[in-house]
Amino acid sequence: MISIIDTTPYTDQKPGTSGLRKKVPVFQQENYVENFIQSIFDSVAGYRGETLVIGGDGRYFNRETIQTAIRMAAANGFGRVLVGQGGILSTPAASHLIRKNRAFGGIILSASHNPGGPDEDFGIKYNVGNGGPAPEKITEAIYARSREIDRYATIDAPDIDLDKIGTSQLGEMTVEVVDPVADYADLMEKLFDFDAIRDMFAGGFRMVFDAMHAVTGPYAVEILENRLGAQPRTARNSVPLEDFGGHHPDPNLVHARDLYELMMSENAPDFGAASDGDGDRNLIIGKGIFVTPSDSLAILAANAHLAPGYSGGLKGIARSMPTSAAADRVAEKLGIGIYETPTGWKFFGNLLDAGHATICGEESAGTGSDHVREKDGLWAVLLWLNILAVRRESVLDIVTTHWATFGRNYYSRHDYEAVETDSANTLMDELRAKLSTLPGTSIDGLTIESADDFSYQDPVDGSVSANQGIRIGFVGGSRIVFRLSGTGTSGGTIRVYIERYEPDASKHDVETQKALADLIAAAEKIAGIRKHTGRSTPSVIT
Numbered sequence: 420m421i422s423i424i425d426t427t428p429y430t431d432q433k434p435g436t437s438g439l440r441k442k443v444p445v446f447q448q449e450n451y452v453e454n455f456i457q458s459i460f461d462s463v464a465g466y467r468g469e470t471l472v473i474g475g476d477g478r479y480f481n482r483e484t485i486q487t488a489i490r491m492a493a494a495n496g497f498g499r500v501l502v503g504q505g506g507i508l509s510t511p512a513a514s515h516l517i518r519k520n521r522a523f524g525g526i527i528l529s530a531s532h533n534p535g536g537p538d539e540d541f542g543i544k545y546n547v548g549n550g551g552p553a554p555e556k557i558t559e560a561i562y563a564r565s566r567e568i569d570r571y572a573t574i575d576a577p578d579i580d581l582d583k584i585g586t587s588q589l590g591e592m593t594v595e596v597v598d599p600v601a602d603y604a605d606l607m608e609k610l611f612d613f614d615a616i617r618d619m620f621a622g623g624f625r626m627v628f629d630a631m632h633a634v635t636g637p638y639a640v641e642i643l644e645n646r647l648g649a650q651p652r653t654a655r656n657s658v659p660l661e662d663f664g665g666h667h668p669d670p671n672l673v674h675a676r677d678l679y680e681l682m683m684s685e686n687a688p689d690f691g692a693a694s695d696g697d698g699d700r701n702l703i704i705g706k707g708i709f710v711t712p713s714d715s716l717a718i719l720a721a722n723a724h725l726a727p728g729y730s731g732g733l734k735g736i737a738r739s740m741p742t743s744a745a746a747d748r749v750a751e752k753l754g755i756g757i758y759e760t761p762t763g764w765k766f767f768g769n770l771l772d773a774g775h776a777t778i779c780g781e782e783s784a785g786t787g788s789d790h791v792r793e794k795d796g797l798w799a800v801l802l803w804l805n806i807l808a809v810r811r812e813s814v815l816d817i818v819t820t821h822w823a824t825f826g827r828n829y830y831s832r833h834d835y836e837a838v839e840t841d842s843a844n845t846l847m848d849e850l851r852a853k854l855s856t857l858p859g860t861s862i863d864g865l866t867i868e869s870a871d872d873f874s875y876q877d878p879v880d881g882s883v884s885a886n887q888g889i890r891i892g893f894v895g896g897s898r899i900v901f902r903l904s905g906t907g908t909s910g911g912t913i914r915v916y917i918e919r920y921e922p923d924a925s926k927h928d929v930e931t932q933k934a935l936a937d938l939i940a941a942a943e944k945i946a947g948i949r950k951h952t953g954r955s956t957p958s959v960i961t
């Protein structure tokens with residue numbers, strides 16, 4: 420029944436920040452998916468008889484790829500596959516399933532927050548046995564293998580019925596179609612005080628959760644409405660669609676505009692939240708206030724002890740380099756470690772495994788903890804709800820009190836999307852070339868104190884990741900970071916991260932872009948964004 424099929428390599432199967440992401444038609448080329456999956460299997464050893472978790476965010480091409488992956492897993496000698504019903508598994512739920520079942524690893528099909536559909540994005544990501552994304556040495560091995568691959572193994576067998584929960588046999592391998600929500604919801608129930616949150620909802624607390632027609636819909640309905648008693652329709656856009664209803668399932672102020680407007684309106688509910696395509700990102704908005712991901716990380720860390728799963732305190736906090744330093748101030752006050760990693764959740768894995776950090780977060784709307792090895796959108800929402808249920812204050816009050824205590828890190832990210840790849844690279848190369856000349860110079864009264872290209876040495880395994888983003892530090896603690904996105908699928912995206920620390924509480928209610936105006940102007944002067952890209956304004960400001 421097993422067939423070995425001849426194939427020829429593709430040269431572009433290099434996993435990015437978060438797996439291999441391309442347009443659907445690229446994946447539909449002959450043997451493209453098969454080559455990549457076989458390259459994964461060929462790059463990891465010791466899986467014979469072991470368990471593989473498979474699931475995705477429900478986007479276009481999810482089901483076909485799952486059938487391919489299941490057949491290839493059987494032909495390659497896995498003992499068992501666990502697959503979410505309907506092919507659905509949120510990324511954090513997949514991470515949990517891998518851990519709970521001591522699986523060898525998992526294949527997650529998603530392009531996260533990118534749009535879905537026949538001409539839109541798709542992705543394949545491999546996670547290892549700790550439940551986290553494969554570390555760079557594995558993704559590099561996969562890429563190397565993909566450039567040489569000349570055959571793959573599959574099995575002749577009919578499709579598995581993904582919609583029916585139950586167990587079947589494929590050759591020597593067992594296939595279990597499992598409820599994608601139940602185990603994850605049970606885990607959340609262990610971490611958070613569901614009784615307190617239930618009381619809060621029973622007392623009239625209102626929230627809206629926008630699932631953006633992506634994977635978290637079924638999770639939000641079960642957890643928020645069924646288990647916590649939130650009003651029906653608390654979860655909006657809760658049916659996962661292959662094309663996300665034609666939208667970008669990206670929970671930011673552009674793509675979750677309706678939610679933002681609702682939360683800024685007269686009849687806003689108490690709390691608004693959203694998650695992305697695969698359920699690992701989060702957006703938090705209180706009545707009248709958007710909480711930046713960097714502030715959210717700091718506030719969650721400062722209040723985590725209010726939730727049962729974290730009542731013993733935190734071991735440490737980790738954040739990606741471009742994330743604001745708000746969390747650093749919390750770590751300092753708590754007397755715990757703070758770790759600054761390159762962008763990409765995979766860099767947190769070692770810190771969590773080694774017990775250096777409990778909570779992690781990124782400016783790109785990811786927050787999570789050591790309960791899984793991925794960022795986790797609903798987890799962040801539930802931790803917020805737990806804190807609100809205990810403190811019984813509004814989001815606005817909690818945020819402003821936090822700033823008054825720790826100071827405010829004004830923060831914004833300016834994205835220049837779909838820039839010509841060459842122009843984006845030239846901008847970065849020119850910046851890199853002049854880094855050593857910048858310290859000591861001033862731009863409109865702002866004096867540059869430091870300038871470097873961030874390089875990270877993992878404190879656990881000693882591995883070094885260089886060229887992770889250009890940091891310009893100013894006297895007084897302000898900072899500008901320039902980085903190219905690692906997740907885009909067309910052209911290059913330049914990200915400019917701008918941050919200013921303001922200790923004085925009487926100056927905490929300035930509009931963010933205004934508070935950062937001098938730094939924004941300095942960014943243009945330092946990097947020549949207009950000259951290189953022809954753009955005078957960013958495509959997206961968050």
Ligand code: G6P
Nearest residue numbers: 436437763764781783904905906
């Ligand atoms: C994905 C990763 C995140 C990372 C983000 C950065 O979402 O899971 O860990 O922060 O990409 O994306 P970028 O486009 O900035 O490389």
Ligand code: ZN
Nearest residue numbers: 531532697699
């Ligand atoms: Zn995502």
